[in-house]
Amino acid sequence: MLQNRQKPKPRAQTGLPIIRCRCGVEILLLPDLKAMDNAVETHVRSHGRKEKDPFKAAAEAEHVRDDLIKKIFQEINRLE
Numbered sequence: 001m002l003q004n005r006q007k008p009k010p011r012a013q014t015g016l017p018i019i020r021c022r023c024g025v026e027i028l029l030l031p032d033l034k035a036m037d038n039a040v041e042t043h044v045r046s047h048g049r050k051e052k053d054p055f056k057a058a059a060e061a062e063h064v065r066d067d068l069i070k071k072i073f074q075e076i077n078r079l080e
């Protein structure tokens with residue numbers, strides 16, 4: 001009988017390019033810049049929501065965005 005309850009492989013093992021946020025969330029690297037931008041912004045907003053202080057939330061969002069963008073460029077360089 002086939003095992004049908006196999007855990008899905010983490011993306012990192014599928015060979016698809018991903019970037020990993022410092023919170024551990026993996027974001028798939030997309031060839032479409034607009035889609036990539038949306039994915040980053042959606043995730044950045046989820047970080048901002050965790051912070052109640054609007055100034056801290058803005059600073060946190062900024063840090064996460066910078067971090068993710070840096071990782072996107074590192075990953076693109078690694079692929080080329």
Ligand SMILES: [Zn+2]
Pocket residue numbers: 021022023024025043047064
């Ligand atoms: Zn994150």
